[in-house]
Amino acid sequence: MELRTAATVSDFLHLLGASVWVGGLFLIAIVTPVFLMTGASNARPGELATLLKRFSPLAFASAGTLIVTGIFSGYMQVTIPAATNTPYGWTLVTKLILLVPLFGLAAANSYLVSRELLRSGATSLKRFVRIEALAALLVLAAVGWLAGLEPARQFAARNGIGVEEEVTFSEFAEGANIDTAIAPGDVGANSVTVTLTDRRDVPITNAIDVRVRLKFLEDDLGEPLISLVDTGNGVWTGDEFKITIGGVYQAEVRVIRPDAFDARTSFRFDAAPTAGAADAIRPTRTVTWTLFAIELLAIGLIFIAVGTPVLKRLVPSLRPMILPGAAFSVIGVALLLNAQVFRSGFPEERFNPFPVNSASIAEGSVAYAATCSACHGVTGRGEGPQAGELSSPPADLSVHVPLHSDSSLFGFIRDGIPGTAMPAQLGLLSEDEMWHLVNFLRTFEQ
Ligand code: HEC
Structure with a gap:
């Protein structure tokens, strides 16, 4: 209505x-x-x-x-x-x-x-x-x-009264405080700043790479993960982010360090069609x-x-x-x-209802170990114990996952891939578990 x-x-x-x-x-x-x-x-x-x-x-x-x-x-x-x-x-x-x-x-x-x-x-x-x-x-x-x-x-x-100048989000993951700011968070050129600190607010300076993706949730536009530039003191920035369509976006941040698991966080924001309109x-x-x-x-x-x-x-x-x-x-x-x-909420059938974060990834990894690793292997490269017995080899997930949107990955898991050994999980896993799995599969992306 x-x-x-x-x-x-x-x-x-x-x-x-x-x-x-x-x-x-x-x-x-x-x-x-x-x-x-x-x-x-x-x-x-x-x-x-x-x-x-x-x-x-x-x-x-x-x-x-x-x-x-x-x-x-x-x-x-x-x-x-x-x-x-x-x-x-x-x-x-x-x-x-x-x-x-x-x-x-x-x-x-x-x-x-x-x-x-x-x-x-x-x-x-x-x-x-x-x-x-x-x-x-x-x-x-x-x-x-x-x-x-x-x-x-x-x-x-029209006069810019009360309009947010940036979208910000903070989350603690894998021992790192990840503060993300997207300015202005509207259609047009956007810059992203990620600030990393530890539990005691001391800057984390040993990150090897910090990558960000601004994913349009209402359609699959195939946005890449873009590496930010290290400006020192745990602050990473990037300004090559273009938002072309107004709507709901998910910002996904991945922090890669030599001495810790990759830290991931994500949040959603509504990009206004045109700032100042x-x-x-x-x-x-x-x-x-x-x-x-x-x-x-x-x-x-x-x-x-x-x-x-x-x-x-x-x-x-x-x-x-x-x-x-x-x-x-x-x-x-x-x-x-x-x-x-x-509710304006996100139509659950089309979008992953769970933002990527450590809790969701942890749930996905449990389901993966139980249902997928036999074929795809612990590393996702297709070296599972059952892989040898299959007529067609399991896909290397580090290569295949980046090629697909969340909803297509969800579709593969739910319906399997007809004509191959990839089985359907419909009725075996709950829809929530499947969406968590999708978030976990993203960890195989290089
Ligand atoms: C019985 C073995 C087996 C199991 C169990 C299995 N897969 Fe697969 N999977 C395959 C095979 C074989 C392929 C390659 C299909 C093809 O040739 O296109 C595949 C393909 C895939 C693809 C790539 C699709 C593409 O075309 O890019 C994804 C993603 C995937 N599987 C995810 C999963 C997930 C998640 C699970 C656990 C819920 C799982 N698979 C369980 C055998 C399996």
């Missing part, structure tokens, strides 16, 4: 809430004096109280709806905290500040109504309602102003759908609260709200449970 669907539903509920509340407010501001001025003055306030009591729960539900849908829109339009420092952000903050007296007065009015203070305090109510209507007018002015402004996240993205800051699917689900659930609960006499002292009840409230709650809960479906 499109993010726009959630945004549209949310905007609709926001507008609906605003029109019910503000519309009702103006009506009351106009009607109250008419009511009080005409006819028998001691009968009228009683009727007026009935009218206002009817309006109170609606106003309460509308205000609640406005708050929750407002939080959702705030995320969609502003997205990152740094983006509040934009014209849109400032106007939004002004609007929020104006809301404080609006909500305060609304609460006071509803209190007066619920306490039946009308008969004696009709004038103060009249004044309150008018000030409330005035505050609402100012809020509407801010809303009109907002409509003409560029959404905060776009403004921020209007859509460089985007709401994520996960946050959007989770917020939307919570929004529906919250509106549902507010409606149910307003419909049930539980909160009668605070909010007079309005029974017809219970049914839509229950419907909203059910949809909200269903969406929350279903949040997985809308």
Whole structure:
């Protein structure tokens, strides 16, 4: 489902809430004096109280709806905290500040109504309602102003506000602290810096080679492992990394030292299509759908609260709200449970769900020793004890693994290679084990 669907539903509920509340407010501001001025003055306030009591729960539900849908829109339009420092952000903050007296007065009015203070305090109510209507007018002015402004996240993205200048990741592997920084981590030319230190923060200076691959996860582009240049003091750099397509990448780092096992680490990052473009800051699917689900659930609960006499002292009840409230709650809960479906995550069937790291490689090596080494041998060169008995020789993995993407290696393991001795592991190994195996196979690469 499109993010726009959630945004549209949310905007609709926001507008609906605003029109019910503000519309009702103006009506009351106009009607109250008419009511009080005409006819028998001691009968009228009683009727007026009935009218206002009817309006109170609606106003309460509308205000609640406005708050929750407002939080959702705030995320969609502003997205990152740094983006509040934009014209849109400032106007939004002004609007929020104006809301404080609006909500305060609304609460006071509803209190007066619920306490039946009308008969004696009709004038103060009249004044309150008018000030409330005035505050609402100012809020509407801010809303009109907002409509003409560029959404905060776009403004921020175009002007480089809050945009990451580099992607960084640190991991401890094989006794080495590997700090990796990719700048800027967007489409275009990128530089990679790897800093190696030991447990006590002392630079590791004896590495023979540090190689990095920026692998595009959404398609197989066959990216090579590129060797970085040793600039001394455990710092290795390279600037020949080109990112040509926006999307999710996996940065894989391999550190080769004479006195330790190869240390490997990898992490994933989202390269923005073009740095500085209007859509460089985007709401994520996960946050959007989770917020939307919570929004529906919250509106549902507010409606149910307003419909049930539980909160009668605070909010007079309005029974017809219970049914839509229950419907909203059910949809909200269903969406929350279903949040997985809308997750931006990495489609597990196509991408290796496990980044290359020592834990994954360790799991893969166990599976390899048990199922593969009989033919391919401990070193992967095809010298396993069973190799001699096969009609066709097992492939030398140090040569063959670099030729294939993770998903094709996964396919060989799961389905075998028909017409050869290479067996299928489907049903024998779990999918997770197969993906760990793929990560382990990468250790045969030269
Ligand atoms: C019974 C022996 C045998 C076992 C067990 C075995 N393989 Fe193979 N494997 C082969 C043979 C033979 C080939 C060469 C197939 C060909 O000729 O294309 C091969 C090829 C491969 C290739 C190279 C594919 C290519 O075309 O580049 C990979 C990767 C591979 N095996 C991985 C594994 C893994 C991982 C395991 C353990 C789950 C495994 N194999 C278990 C016999 C075996």
